[in-house]
Amino acid sequence: MTPAIIIFTTASAATASRIATLTGGRVHACGPAGEGAAELLPRLFRERVPIIGVCAAGILIRLLAPYLGDKHNEPPVIAVSADGKHVVPLLGGHHGANHMAHDIAIQLGGTAAPTTASDSRFSRGLDEPPPGYVLANPETAKSAMAALLNGAAIALTGHAPWLEEAGYPLVENGTVAITVSEKRAGDTLTYHPQTLIAGMGCERGVDAAEAIELLQTVLQENGLAPQSLAAIATIDLKSDETALNAVAAHFNVPLRLFSAEELAEEADRLPNPSEIVRAEVGTPGVAEAAAIKAGSLLVPKHKSKKVTCAIGIAPEPIEAAHFGGRRGELHLVGIGPGEAMQRTTSAVAALERTTDWVGYGLYLDLVDDLKTGQVEHRFGLGDEEPRVRHALELAANGKSVALICSGDAQIYAMAALVFELLQATGTRAVSPAAQRVMVESHPGISAFQMASARAGALIGHDFCCISLSDLLTPRADILKRLDAAALGDFVTAFYNPRSMRRVDLVEKAKQVFLAHRPPETPVIIAKSLGRPEEEVRVIRLDALNTEEIDMLTIVLIGSSQSKAFTRGDGNMITFTPRGYQRKAEAAQ
Structure with missing residues (x-):
C-alpha cells in the first residue's frame, strides 16, 4: 500500500x-x-x-x-x-x-x-518471511525465535535460502526444527513456499461453489497446503468467469491468464489432451496446460460435473505478477468539482493504484498531485468516444486504467458511454478482450451537490438535473423535460447551460420556470466550483441574467417551496424544506 x-x-x-x-x-x-x-x-x-x-x-x-x-x-x-x-x-x-x-x-x-530483538541480531524475524513464503503456524515462531536468540541452531528440512542470508545458524542436528514444504503443516514450524499453480477450466456460468469445492478437494486429497498456491491460472477467454474469479478470491490469490496459443505450446506435455477442447478453444487442454506453465505437472486433471482442475509446481516461489497475464481493470473515477478535499477516498485509492490515467487534459491536471508514475493518455474535450474506447482497449491488454471524469462519472460523464460500448455490436463494438474487462465505479461529488452545499441545502427535497446541451440530446426533448420539471415543481439543476453557439436555451428555461414559480424563487449561480476562481451567488429567479452564464457555470432553480435568507455574516442561504414544520404542527 x-x-x-x-x-x-x-x-x-x-x-x-x-x-x-x-x-x-x-x-x-x-x-x-x-x-x-x-x-x-x-x-x-x-x-x-x-x-x-x-x-x-x-x-x-x-x-x-x-x-x-x-x-x-x-x-x-x-x-x-x-x-x-x-x-x-x-x-x-x-x-x-x-x-x-x-x-x-x-x-x-x-x-x-x-x-525488535530479532532484528538486532538477524536481518529478518521468523515471523516475517520474504514474499513467496507463508508461515503456516505463527504461534510456534515466538518460542523458536527465543531459542535462536539464546544460541540454538536450525535443523532445516526443505529449501529456504533466506534463512541463512538473514544470519540464522543452520546445522544438521539443530534443535529448532523448521520445515519448508508444499505439504500441510505438522507440529514443527513450517513455511509454505508459493510454488503451486491451480490450473482450472469450466463451463460458462458454473456455480462458484462447485469450482471452490473441486480445488479444495484436490488439495486435501494430495495433502497440499492452500497457502502454497501462488495463483489460479486459466485461458484468457475465462477472465470474466465469475466462478474462477470467486475461486481466486476465496484462496486470496490472483487469477492469471494465458492465451490459447500459449496453452497450446504445452500440448506435448499434457497427459490428458482433448480434441474436443482443442476444437472449441484452440488448445488441447486448459487446466493441465495452465498448471504446467508453473514448471511441471504435480497433480493431473480432476473433474467435477462442470469444472476441471490440475496442480502445477515450480522449483522456486512464483512471482504471480510475472506469471501469465491479468484481467484488465477499468476504474470510472469521479474526482468531484476540482478541489482536492472533495475527492472521495475510493477515488483517491483508485487513482493511486492504477497504472494508466485516461481523460480530458484539464481533468488530468486537477489530479496531478496524486501522480506517482502513472502513464497519462490525454484527449480533447470533444473526443469522448475515442477516449472511452482507448481506456477499454488499454484495460483489455491487462492494464489497470482510471478513466477520469470531473464531478461524478455517472452524471453527464463517461460511465454510460463505457457500458454503451460494451454492449455495442457491429462497427462500434470494442474487442472481445475489452468486453471482458472488470469495470468498477468510484462515485464523486457532482457539481449540483457542491453548488447546493456552498449555498445551503437547495436540494433538500425532490430535485432533478437537465443538460441544456443539444449536441447529444434533441432540442425538442430538452424543452419537453424543462416543461415537465417546472410543472412537477422540482428543484432543477441545469448542466451545460450555455455555450458560444447555444445561447438561448437557458433563457427559454428561465421563462418556462417563471411561468410556474414565484419571481422571488431562489436561484444558485455557481461558477468554477472547487477552483481558485470559484464564485457562488444566490439570486431571485426574475433577476437571473442568462448572458453572464457560461459552460463553467451550473444553475440551480428552487421549487415553489424553496426559501432564502441572509445570515448574520451577510451570506445568502437557500434551502428547500421537506415538511418537518407540518409534521411538528400535526403532532401538537
Missing part, C-alpha cells in the same frame, strides 16, 4: 520529498500546529496505511497511542529525523517497518534503528 508521509514543518519538506520518490508515497503537510493530524493519522492507521513521519517520534506516539491494540494488524509506523540521518521503526516492525526503515536509511545515507 502507498505510504503516507507526514510533515509538520517546512524544514522536513525536502526529506519528505526524497522519501516520497523512494517509496512512491504521498506527502501530507499538516502544518506546524498539526492541523488535521489528529483526524488524519488515526484514519490512516485504521486503514493500515504505512505511516512515515518526518518528525519527532513522540508526535506520532501521542497521536496514535489511543488507537493501539492488536499488534498483529498494525501497519508500519516510522519516524524519520528532519535531516534523514535517523530512521526509527516504531510500530509494525515485523509487518514491513523494519525493512522499510532499512531501505529508507540506505537511500538517505542515514541509520536505521530497529529495536
